[in-house]
Amino acid sequence: MTPWPGVGETLAWVAAFGLQGTTAEAPDKPLEPDGWKRFLDLARRHGLTGLLVLAISEGALPATGCQRDDAVAAHHDALIATLTAERLIVHGSEALAPLDVPVKVLGGFAVAHTDYPDPTARPFRAVRLLVSSTDRPRASLALGRLQGSNVKPRIRWQTRMCESQPGSRYDYLWSYEWIDVAVGGRLVLVPPPLLRLLDACLEAAVDGGDHRLIRDRDIAQVLLTTGVAGEGVAQLARAWRCEIEVAHAIDRAWARLRLADALHITAWATRIARGAHRDSERSAEQFVR
Amino acid sequence: MTELSLRHEPQPDKGYVRGSFRFARDERVLWRENIGSVILLPPDGDQVVTLRGGHYIWELLDQPTSEPELVQRVAEHFSAPADTIRSDLVRVLRQLVKHGILRSVESP
Numbered sequence: 001m002t003p004w005p006g007v008g009e010t011l012a013w014v015a016a017f018g019l020q021g022t023t024a025e026a027p028d029k030p031l032e033p034d035g036w037k038r039f040l041d042l043a044r045r046h047g048l049t050g051l052l053v054l055a056i057s058e059g060a061l062p063a064t065g066c067q068r069d070d071a072v073a074a075h076h077d078a079l080i081a082t083l084t085a086e087r088l089i090v091h092g093s094e095a096l097a098p099l100d101v102p103v104k105v106l107g108g109f110a111v112a113h114t115d116y117p118d119p120t121a122r123p124f125r126a127v128r129l130l131v132s133s134t135d136r137p138r139a140s141l142a143l144g145r146l147q148g149s150n151v152k153p154r155i156r157w158q159t160r161m162c163e164s165q166p167g168s169r170y171d172y173l174w175s176y177e178w179i180d181v182a183v184g185g186r187l188v189l190v191p192p193p194l195l196r197l198l199d200a201c202l203e204a205a206v207d208g209g210d211h212r213l214i215r216d217r218d219i220a221q222v223l224l225t226t227g228v229a230g231e232g233v234a235q236l237a238r239a240w241r242c243e244i245e246v247a248h249a250i251d252r253a254w255a256r257l258r259l260a261d262a263l264h265i266t267a268w269a270t271r272i273a274r275g276a277h278r279d280s281e282r283s284a285e286q287f288v289r
Numbered sequence: 290m291t292e293l294s295l296r297h298e299p300q301p302d303k304g305y306v307r308g309s310f311r312f313a314r315d316e317r318v319l320w321r322e323n324i325g326s327v328i329l330l331p332p333d334g335d336q337v338v339t340l341r342g343g344h345y346i347w348e349l350l351d352q353p354t355s356e357p358e359l360v361q362r363v364a365e366h367f368s369a370p371a372d373t374i375r376s377d378l379v380r381v382l383r384q385l386v387k388h389g390i391l392r393s394v395e396s397p
Binding site for chain 1: 315316317318319320321322323324325326328330332337339
């Protein structure tokens with residue numbers, strides 16, 4: 001039994017708040033106390049406190065005074081975690097500067113500071129820095145010395161991407177124009193929209209069962225606000241050999257946020273995602289036989 | 290965590306540098322605005338400072354501003370007597386300086 005019948009729908013509405021074309025519907029009156037508690041827990045878990053506070057403050061989501069205070073308090077906590085993460089970026093940048101290792105930041109920080117009208121709407125906790133394979137050992141050592149850091153060097157999509165390209169693996173990344181973002185008096189680099197989108201899609205793909213709606217919002221936010229070309233997305237996804245993951249992530253984001261407007265890229269994503277689903281069903285049937 | 294409020298009772302204004310200095314944000318401060326507060330993380334130290342009801346002051350401090358200028362502008366903004374505003378404001382400025390969130394720069 002669902003704790004409150006409209007929780008899923010309201011969460012989707014909050015996740016899509018401010019985006020054009022969503023068919024998700026907000027309740028027409030404040031949630032009942034039990035439903036609200038469950039809803040706020042989920043909003044917190046899905047990284048949606050910023051959008052929730054925005055929706056309430058603009059009067060778009062009906063809420064009692066106590067509910068408004070709860071939402072603001074939950075977002076306050078999320079913002080403290082965000083600032084703590086940002087400080088790790090600043091300290092990381094300071095630690096890597098003497099080693100001549102440039103700092104490139106991916107994930108929540110990158111989208112919060114470039115794709116959202118106000119970074120406050122997009123809290124984040126984890127910090128993901130990108131360094132070259134050759135720099136990784138000394139960068140890990142330097143970052144591991146930082147207080148409060150928990151450095152986990154991981155080979156993720158960046159490596160997969162680079163391996164698909166001829167020539168220098170690292171240089172390939174720099175053929176894109178990265179963007180300066182100021183944080184704590186320092187400049188760090190974040191990826192251009194096309195790379196941010198693929199990063200968001202692949203992060204959503206690796207989330208697995210721990211999927212968060214803010215990932216869907218990131219995907220929609222980049223696609224709907226940056227004017228990133230759909231053809232470029234499809235081409236790069238193919239080149240990186242992750243066409244199915246990217247297509248699935250875009251297709252799912254559109255479905256979860258109840259976005260009705262089809263773009264060229266979302267039509268592509270639906271075609272690829274459903275085709276892959278059919279192929280996988282066919283393989284399963286053949287296996288059974 | 291520290292909370293600063295502009296609604297506290299006024300405190301005596303002793304030993305406070307005023308007039309010839311202006312206050313400016315330390316550019317290394319990390320911050321976010323929430324409804325009703327500005328959350329600040331100073332460059333040194335782990336203590337988060339919450340400036341309750343201080344959006345307008347934080348906005349003014351984007352540019353170096355002297356205490357008299359701040360008092361005048363805040364009093365106008367809130368349609369409140371400058372004397373009442375001054376004592377509250379001085380206390381908040383002092384705390385922000387103490388936490389390393391503001392630095393004082395000499396007036397030209």
